[in-house]
Amino acid sequence: MEFWVVQSFNGLSYAALLFLLGGGLTLIFGVMRVINIAQGSFFMVGGYVGYSIISLTGNFYLGILIACLALSLIGMIIERFSLRRLAGVNLRNMLATMGIALFLQDSSLLIWGGDPLSISVPNYLSGSVQIGNLYFPALRIFMILEAVLIFIVLMLVERKTRVGAIVRASIDNPETAEGLGIHVPLVRMGVFGLGALITAFGGVTGCAFMSIYPGLDFEMLVFAFVVVILGGMGSIPGAFIGAIIVGLMDNFGKALLPELSYFTVFAPMALMLAIRPMGLFGKG
């Protein structure tokens, strides 16, 4: 029993990271139809920027804030100067974002070097919380709470606000939306920035949870793809459910069947593709 609770908890905290990563990817795909190869790089660079700010100022939350702002700015610049000109061509979009991902990887190597770095968190987050006779690390609880909070905020904004209605209109019918006076390119730029922001958030907390190193970008990207394929591309609830499935499968796979640990992540994806190619919440 204890084993199952602890492992599920660990799986869910990893799922929180995966949601921030996959949520950014799916948000960008939903609005722009772009498969962003640089999403993993946003995660990694977000972590690096957060690391620098936190080691300079010692303030964990300032680090998160500045990393998020910096990455959303980078995201908006990328959208404005490259992806906007490539609207609707999948493979060329992927090549362009691949170039950006390699550029970000090499720049980070130049700036932060190749050694693994780790963020130190405030004291109250480095401890653990005791429930019954089980101990739960506070940082992992913080990660789960932050992911759930972001999920709820995203859903509320999408469903209940004027901004959400504008974004939905731009997805469903960009031409009519333009006709109604919505500046669709601006919406896309904003959404790309938001996608980068969410992922950078995950990057900073992820960097506190595990160390960060060059190459992490493509490692995390693979998991982000699995999350998004499982949940359905373009669907935020899909990314949420997908992240939980992948997080749990990965953790239990590593704990129970270490020989097959990647397989336990990829098998659900293969199964999903065989049964329902568009994913759980995707539209055909």
Add this chain to the structure above:
Amino acid sequence: MLINRLKLQIWVFLPLGAIPLLIVLLPQVLPSYIVILITQSLIYAIAAMSLDLLLGYLGLAALGHMAYFTIGAYVAGILAVRYHFHFGSTLFFSIAISAVAAAALGLLALRARDVYFLMITLSIALCEWGLATRWVSLTGGYNGVVGIPRPDLGLPWMMQDVLPFYYLILILFLICLVFIILLVRSPFGKTLVGIRDSESRMTVLGYNTWLHKYIAYIITASVAGIAGNLYAYYNGYISPDAATLVHCLKLVLMVGLGGPGTIVGPIMGAFIITFLENIVSIYTTRWLMVIAFVYFITAMYTPKGILGLLKGFQWQGKRERIQKWWKQVRLP
């Protein structure tokens, strides 16, 4: 006018005629490092040509085409190292197993369209990578299959040497090239282009478009399997890395850079990328930056690759200018 055109064509075709001579004779005088790079480029060119058949001629964004390259390579490696199979038989099994895998996975992949097709082919490559890293008893895990010997063909030349191996790869490359050219020129190839341009029209005309796509998928996978087989012999080892996203995109870049939907384009792309990667990394540690810019510029500014650029260049009245210049040169 006609004579002028003929003369111009002579100037175009004379260098083209020299190319076969060059590829046979030049390696005799080139440094062996360059010959090794040419060998590697030829292997990648086979894979890139097969991907181009899907990407350029059929219009299917098969991102994970490296999956079949990897299958071919692993089959060659495992059979050659553990079971001491002969080169001919590993080549046969590489083709056969790639084709069987494509026949099974193609059923899955071709159910989806556009982005979903792209993601499915990518996830096939990812699954394979996961399997190759974890199925240690078969694949050797992260270390891969090591110590693959060069093929022993019973000829007087040692394949461990640079030049004989180059000629072996060259011959196989030319066979694949002729095969692809024949395929593209055949009614089957024309139908593929028709499906790319308008699938609904081809359906109305009575073609079984799904079957055409399915067969093309299997054929291209087997050609990629050949490339993988040769790569295993060339490299001497094969690791799961071959099926990663980075390598999948590299193959797409080769096709996109050279010119999708052409025969020469992917070959050119394979040569440019292979040489860039290896030569630039000699001179600077920031070679990844250079590759990043190649990706970005290919995506942003060359929608039809370098060949497309060249063609567009010719069409913008350059021929008239050359003819004018020719008249000026000739008159005095």
